[in-house]
Amino acid sequence: MEELIRLRRELHRNPELSGSERATAKRIRFFLSRYKPHELYSGISGEGMAAVYNGSEEGPTLLFRCDMDALPIQERNTLPYSSSVPGVAHLCGHDGHMAMVSGLAVRLSQNPIKKGRVVLFYQPEEENGKGAEKSIDRLIDLGLTPTYTFAIHNMPKYPAGSLVVGRNTFSSASKGFVIRLFGKESHAAYPESGLNPALAVSDIIRELLTLQQENRFEDFVLVTLIHARIGEVAFGTSPGYAEIMATLRAFHNPDMELLSAKAIELVEAIAAKHGLRVETQFTEEFPASVCDEELTSVLEGIAGEQNRKLISMEQPNRWSEDFAHFTVAFPSLIFGLGLGENHPDLHTPHYDFPDSLIDSGVDVFEGLIRKYLG
Numbered sequence: 001m002e003e004l005i006r007l008r009r010e011l012h013r014n015p016e017l018s019g020s021e022r023a024t025a026k027r028i029r030f031f032l033s034r035y036k037p038h039e040l041y042s043g044i045s046g047e048g049m050a051a052v053y054n055g056s057e058e059g060p061t062l063l064f065r066c067d068m069d070a071l072p073i074q075e076r077n078t079l080p081y082s083s084s085v086p087g088v089a090h091l092c093g094h095d096g097h098m099a100m101v102s103g104l105a106v107r108l109s110q111n112p113i114k115k116g117r118v119v120l121f122y123q124p125e126e127e128n129g130k131g132a133e134k135s136i137d138r139l140i141d142l143g144l145t146p147t148y149t150f151a152i153h154n155m156p157k158y159p160a161g162s163l164v165v166g167r168n169t170f171s172s173a174s175k176g177f178v179i180r181l182f183g184k185e186s187h188a189a190y191p192e193s194g195l196n197p198a199l200a201v202s203d204i205i206r207e208l209l210t211l212q213q214e215n216r217f218e219d220f221v222l223v224t225l226i227h228a229r230i231g232e233v234a235f236g237t238s239p240g241y242a243e244i245m246a247t248l249r250a251f252h253n254p255d256m257e258l259l260s261a262k263a264i265e266l267v268e269a270i271a272a273k274h275g276l277r278v279e280t281q282f283t284e285e286f287p288a289s290v291c292d293e294e295l296t297s298v299l300e301g302i303a304g305e306q307n308r309k310l311i312s313m314e315q316p317n318r319w320s321e322d323f324a325h326f327t328v329a330f331p332s333l334i335f336g337l338g339l340g341e342n343h344p345d346l347h348t349p350h351y352d353f354p355d356s357l358i359d360s361g362v363d364v365f366e367g368l369i370r371k372y373l374g
Contacts, residue, residue: 004106004362005355007031008099009081012352015070015088015095018128021047024068024098028122031102035109037120041142045134046124050144052117053108059116059373060147063139063330064104064365065323066097067126076349092346093154093339096353098122100152100361107366114374119144129284132325148295148333149326150368152361154353155336156343161360162309164336165296166289166316171334172220173256173288174249174320179204179267182277185231185240197242198230200274207266208246211259220315221259222249251316253288286320287328295333302367308360311338319346337361 007027016024025047032040037051044050047068075082075089083089101120108118121139125131139145153171155164181201186194205225212221224247231239248263250256264280271278303310326332337360344350 001359004099004103004358007102008095008353008355008358011095011098012090013081013084015083015085015090016068017072017088018069018125018130019046021068021124025049025122028098028102032105035105037105041144044138044142045131048124048131048135048138049122050139050142051105051120052144053113054117055113055115055373057115061117061119061145062369062372063119063121063144063146063149064101065121065123065149065151065326066101067094067131068098068122068124069094069127071127071347073347074349077352079352090353091348091351092127093351093353094126096154096358096361097152099358100365103358103362104365104369107362113369116373118369118373119146126322129286129322132322136325136329146330148292148372149330150295150332150365151323151326151334152337152364153321153334154339154357156339156345156351157341158311158336158338159309160338160340160354161357162311162338163299163303163364164311164313164338165299166291166313168291168293168296169251169316170289170291170336171317171319171321171324172249172251173253173286173324174247175256175260175285176283177246177248177260177263178281178283179244180279181242181271182279183240183275186238188236188238191238194238194240195275196238196240197274197276198239200270200276201228201230201242201244203270204244204267207270208263211262211266214262217250217255217258219251219255221255222318223247223259223263224249249318249320251288253290256288286322287324288316289321289324289327289334291327291333291335292331295331298368298371299333299335299364302364302371306363306367308364309338337364
């Protein structure tokens with residue numbers, strides 16, 4: 001336990017952003033070298049790594065995924081191991097996720113599996129939504145195609161050590177929606193000589209924000225405006241360009257498809273009405289994390305065996321997780337580990353993953369291994 005705490009704190013002290021996880025990977029490789037995986041693959045879609053532990057008999061492949069990247073937020077904690085990188089910090093608990101998966105390396109070296117194999121996968125670029133989708137193809141190329149995949153996401157506001165499951169969606173689908181409008185610039189004294197997109201911007205924002213009120217969706221959808229810009233700060237110019245950005249969100253993938261189509265349809269109609277050329281783009285796309293029912297049932301059994309409080313969410317989390325790409329590709333399960341009702345929330349300056357819960361995550365993961373691999 002103490003060495004996992006040291007690892008977690010070292011990772012916390014030295015956070016790295018998406019796509020820049022080189023030192024993080026080096027620290028994990030050093031840790032794993034003491035627990036002798038049968039195979040170790042590096043450079044998976046960037047700085048990703050897979051440590052493989054084999055059983056002596058044929059059996060399923062279980063993949064346990066953790067995320068490696070930190071957030072571009074300034075930490076406000078005053079801890080001996082607070083972030084040493086200005087403006088960057090592990091405020092989503094990925095340091096804790098890595099420590100829990102690394103704890104499996106310790107357990108598997110001490111108590112080897114009898115059959116099948118376990119893949120400990122350290123995934124880069126979760127926060128920008130690029131890591132999982134890129135990694136899946138590479139894992140398959142390496143012959144590491146999983147039978148089942150698992151991940152934990154830590155969850156403040158739930159009892160410490162509790163397990164939190166979705167029925168059967170754990171987290172929402174989301175995507176960034178970028179709209180670019182092209183008109184014609186003119187002198188501000190003669191706006192009639194140009195084509196200013198301001199009125200179209202007003203119409204688009206109003207109509208986008210009312211899309212979620214339509215009753216054609218199966219469940220919850222949400223449009224959040226995050227940015228709008230019309231021209232430049234030049235009081236002598238009537239602008240000819242505008243940009244709008246919004247985040248689309250839905251509990252279910254079919255609703256996301258419908259919401260995306262409706263958003264494009266209304267934007268193109270408004271642009272045509274105002275005589276503007278329009279370009280639209282989706283970015284940072286996350287499907288919904290839809291969990292396998294059988295794996296969820298197995299986890300419920302483990303919760304009972306380990307005397308853990310099990311909480312079924314009435315609704316999925318509104319936030320998204322790029323582990324969702326694994327849930328699309330393979331039978332998968334992502335579940336929450338409660339951190340305590342009064343614990344600071346994710347993505348806030350005073351968040352810190354509690355060391356006392358590292359072993360809880362390792363215990364649950366090991367329970368899944370023993371269920372399937374003996």
